[in-house]
Amino acid sequence: MRLTLFQLDAAEAAGGGQGLAGIERRVRVAADGGADLVLLPELAIPGYGAGAEAIRTQGERARETLAYLRALSDETGTSVALGMPMMLGGRLHNTAVLCRPAEEPVVYAKRFLYGDYERDLFRVGTQASPLVMVAGLRIGLLVCFDVEFPETVRALALAGADLVLIPTALPAGEGARFIARSLVPTRAFENGIFVAYADWSGADGRFVYQGMSIVAAPDGRALACAGTDGAAMLIADLDPAHFDAARAANDYLRELRTTPSGSARPPER
Numbered sequence: 135m136r137l138t139l140f141q142l143d144a145a146e147a148a149g150g151g152q153g154l155a156g157i158e159r160r161v162r163v164a165a166d167g168g169a170d171l172v173l174l175p176e177l178a179i180p181g182y183g184a185g186a187e188a189i190r191t192q193g194e195r196a197r198e199t200l201a202y203l204r205a206l207s208d209e210t211g212t213s214v215a216l217g218m219p220m221m222l223g224g225r226l227h228n229t230a231v232l233c234r235p236a237e238e239p240v241v242y243a244k245r246f247l248y249g250d251y252e253r254d255l256f257r258v259g260t261q262a263s264p265l266v267m268v269a270g271l272r273i274g275l276l277v278c279f280d281v282e283f284p285e286t287v288r289a290l291a292l293a294g295a296d297l298v299l300i301p302t303a304l305p306a307g308e309g310a311r312f313i314a315r316s317l318v319p320t321r322a323f324e325n326g327i328f329v330a331y332a333d334w335s336g337a338d339g340r341f342v343y344q345g346m347s348i349v350a351a352p353d354g355r356a357l358a359c360a361g362t363d364g365a366a367m368l369i370a371d372l373d374p375a376h377f378d379a380a381r382a383a384n385d386y387l388r389e390l391r392t393t394p395s396g397s398a399r400p401p402e403r
Contacts, residue, residue: 140332
């Protein structure tokens with residue numbers, strides 16, 4: 135699978151230069167480069183720091199946005215994953231969506247909301263992400279803060295995920311650099327899966343973002359990573375067969391499945 139990840143410039147979104155037209159332009163560039171899958175950040179539409187009114191308005195238009203993304207995916211033959219607000223059951227949620235050619239969209243609602251800004255806007259999601267196939271890989275979705283809880287990625291991995299996609303809006307700071315460069319690759323390593331983490335960069339008037347988007351391999355290695363400043367396009371070719379040795383050396387999932395819960399593995403003799 136070829137994954138193309140876009141780190142977006144928050145100033146561009148704040149200035150009205152992002153939107154669906156900007157997303158479509160990027161998806162077409164990725165498709166021309168052979169991408170099977172495109173990933174963009176949390177609340178890529180209308181922008182993470184767009185504010186309550188713009189986010190609620192976009193949430194009410196989510197059906198139209200999904201129809202647009204589905205048509206784009208169908209036309210380009212490329213799957214598209216990104217963050218957007220959506221009304222679910224009459225409540226506004228911070229969601230990650232995945233649109234695949236000729237398939238129904240997959241929607242996941244963020245379960246761990248971060249800070250008062252999100253808690254004032256959104257309802258907490260209650261369901262785990264479904265797993266779906268794209269280009270031979272089983273894919274699950276999380277959003278930003280979700281990945282900082284090891285249980286979320288582990289649950290998807292135990293369910294059979296090969297790749298977890300994470301649209302994020304990681305705010306800049308010392309801890310954020312650790313999350314992007316250490317915690318996210320650790321999630322990949324400890325589960326023997328691929329993890330893709332797409333952030334914003336720059337500032338939008340409300341928040342300053344860390345950047346440092348990354349695609350991590352099952353051995354914890356960064357297949358592609360962005361810097362702290364500016365927009366970026368990352369391309370990573372994901373072939374699980376290349377990481378069979380890493381998975382065999384540290385098959386944590388097999389140990390969890392075969393060792394009785396609460397018991398320790400006996401020492402080798």
